[in-house]
Amino acid sequence: MLKIWSMKKDQQKADNENTAAGKKKKVTAAQLRVQRDLSELSLGDTMRTEFPDPDDILSFILFIEPDEGMYRGSRFSFTFNIPPHFPHEPPKVQCREKIYHPNIDLEGKVCLNILREDWKPVLNLNAVIVGLQFLFLEPNASDPLNKEAAEDLRTNREVFKRNVRAAMSGGRVGGVTFDKTIK
Amino acid sequence: MASAQAYPSSEPERWKYLDRIRTRAGPFTNDGIFDGSMVAGQMDKMKILVIGAGGLGCEILKNLALSGFKDIHVIDMDTIDISNLNRQFLFRQADVGSSKAEVAARFVEQRVRGVRITPHNCRIQDKDEDFYMGFQLVVCGLDSIEARRWINATLVNMVDDAVEDSYTPLIDGGTEGFKGQARVVIPTITSCLECQLDMHAPRAAVPLCTLATIPRQPEHCVEWAHVIAWDQEKPFPELDKDDPAHIGWLYQKALARAHEFRISGVTYALTQGVVKNIIPAIAATNSVIAAACCNEALKISSSCAPALGYPDDNYMMYSGNDAIYTYTFKHEQKDDCPVCGNLARELDVDPAWTLGELVESLAARPAAQLRKPSVRAAGKTLYMQSPASLEAQTRPNLERTLSDLGLREGDEIGVTDPAFATVSFKFKLKFTKKS
Structure with missing residues (x-):
């Protein structure tokens, strides 16, 4: 290996001449991975994205309009913020509306296993989006973030359904006023 | 405290044992490239970079200086904290608040005659590719995965496959409690730190719903205060994990929640530990790992013995949890590695x-x-x-x-x-x- 080092000085000289033009812009691994995830996203008719700054693909908004289940007829939106260490850290996802849902709290935090404890670098943005979609089809009472909503779902499904409709119309449920999400 | 008499009186005498290794061919030296008459002179001219002047960094700087490296640079953005003094032995109480890189460099320069140590009191990201191109070897003693990934990607991206010299070996040491590892990366030739990322145990995350509903452990109460209560109440605009008032607030919140669920064990120290994700540092582990790293540095630069890296084993793991155990193996390069498997x-x-x-x-x-x-x-x-x-x-x-x-x-x-x-x-x- 020693020989390598005696030669290195010459190479540096040549390199300095070449790089005199300025710093080269390099594509980071996280950016490339997000680009790949985005280009293979399958959103279907019920979802669309919005990029406030198209040059910043690490933050965007996802709109979901469930076409079946109890949350049908509403439009929900989530902010996606992808950390620089993606995919070694999960994206940060938050619901922008105050909604009545057992797995989403009043601040918009989402309890979805793959967004936290079960995240793995092999998972992609599509998996997260499918997970979010699933939460609206099958709200889950056993992993509650909004305890009151979970309790309603567990004890009386019909009452829960009515509460969902009321909340989506911008009404009050259990003393809390929810955001109108119905179209 | 050490008088001049404590040192051998002449230079050859002083490096006698080192020169026995550097100048003589042994059963393991590679006949093709080993030239004993050249090694000492070349090591004198070599520039070697040490990243981190903390627990591992102090050991590494001392070891490299005593291994005959003469031109050492050290980079660290941190200042000395009183809690460092038990193991970061280049620092004294009077140094608290000063730059780690500067104090460490000055200390070793004073103790080891003839070595020049250049401190850089900044983040590794503040230096550009030209800076890193100036070194023939990089030794890391870091505590963060992010910094490791950054320097790894930087060294891999420097490679120009037409020029043999653009390959700067990276020696990485890491410790966590009684466990540690030493590994060598020859950029693009052997598996890089990104290829090996799955060797780091991820931090165990607790499901948000467990935190929100029924905590079972004192750590759950602290995480609840950290993740949920803080966001709801926002007692301060931004959480500063080093501000005792902020940690104190989280501690009180966690304590109240622990009482509610009859959980014992929430303390101020636990709160701080969970929030800052502190893993206790063990001085002996640091010295074992730093020694292994510096051994590799000496072997790579002198060719006196086969080093970790090419072509076989590149990863040495050490565990002191149950007696002492080490295992050295070859971590394979990943074809689809986003850093070294996908060069522009x-x-x-x-x-x-x-x-x-x-x-x-x-x-x-x-x-x-x-x-x-x-x-x-x-x-x-x-x-x-x-x-x-x-x-x-x-x-x-x-x-x-x-x-x-x-x-x-x-x-x-x-x-x-x-x-x-x-x-x-x-x-x-x-x-x-x-x-």
């Missing part, structure tokens, strides 16, 4: 081309054979085929020329295609005509 290839383009022409040429290239390529540059989305909103936003770019879009010679572009879900391409633009 040169792409001849004419700056007068429109982006649309570039996208078409990518689809036509036999080596790529892309169907629906999406293209981005660093910090700039050029054209994305999906999702629909981004396609619409970037479509106007297709009509613009490359130079018009701000692309310059040497810039990298990333190309992805859903037809090749597991690969992405990086190209370095080479202008065929000057714009």
Whole structure:
């Protein structure tokens, strides 16, 4: 290996001449991975994205309009913020509306296993989006973030359904006023 | 305290034992490249960079200076904290608050005659590629995965496969409690730190719903205060994990929750530990790992014995949890490693081309054979085929020329295609005509 080092000085000289033009812009691994995830996203008719700054693909908004289940007829939106260490850290996802849902709290935090404890670098943005979609089809009472909503779902499904409709119309449920999400 | 008499009186005498290793061929030296008459002189001229002047860094600096390296640089952005003094032995109480890199450099320079140590009191990210190109060897004693990944990617990206010398070996030491590892990366030739990322045990995260509903452990109460209560009440604008008032607030919140669920064990120290993710540092582990790293540095630079790296084993793990156990093995390079498995290839383009022409040429290239390529540059989305909103936003770019879009010679572009879900391409633009 020693020989390598005696030669290195010459190479540096040549390199300095070449790089005199300025710093080269390099594509980071996280950016490339997000680009790949985005280009293979399958959103279907019920979802669309919005990029406030198209040059910043690490933050965007996802709109979901469930076409079946109890949350049908509403439009929900989530902010996606992808950390620089993606995919070694999960994206940060938050619901922008105050909604009545057992797995989403009043601040918009989402309890979805793959967004936290079960995240793995092999998972992609599509998996997260499918997970979010699933939460609206099958709200889950056993992993509650909004305890009151979970309790309603567990004890009386019909009452829960009515509460969902009321909340989506911008009404009050259990003393809390929810955001109108119905179209 | 050490008098001049404590040192051997003459230089040859002082390096007698080291020179026995450096100058004489042994059963393990590689006859092809070992030249005992050259080693000492070359090591004198070698520039070696130490990243981190903390628990491992103090040991590494001392070991390298005593191994005959003469031109050592050290980089660390931290200042000395009183809690460092039990193991970071280059620091004294009077140094608390001073730069780690500067104090460590001064201390070793004073104790080991003839060594020059240049401190850099800054983040590793503050230095550019030219700085890192100036070193023949980099030794890391870091406590963060992020910093490791950054320096790893930087050294790998420096490689120019036409020039043998652009390969700067990286020696990485790491410890966590009684466990540690020493490994060597020869960029692009052996597996890099990114290839080995799954060797780091991820931090065990607790499901948000467990925190929100029924905590079972004192740690759950602390995490609840940290993740949920803080956001709801926002007692301070921004959480500063080093501010005792902030940690105190979290502690009180966690304590109240622990009482509510009859959980014992929430203390101030536990709160601080969970929030800052503190893992106790053990001085003996640091010294074992630092010694292993510096051994590799000496072997790589002198060729006196086979080093970790090429062609076989590159990873030594150490565990002191149950007696002492070490295991050395070869961690294979990953073909799809986003850092070392995907180096930018040169792409001849004419700056007068429109982006649309570039996208078409990518689809036509036999080596790529892309169907629906999406293209981005660093910090700039050029054209994305999906999702629909981004396609619409970037479509106007297709009509613009490359130079018009701000692309310059040497810039990298990333190309992805859903037809090749597991690969992405990086190209370095080479202008065929000057714009």
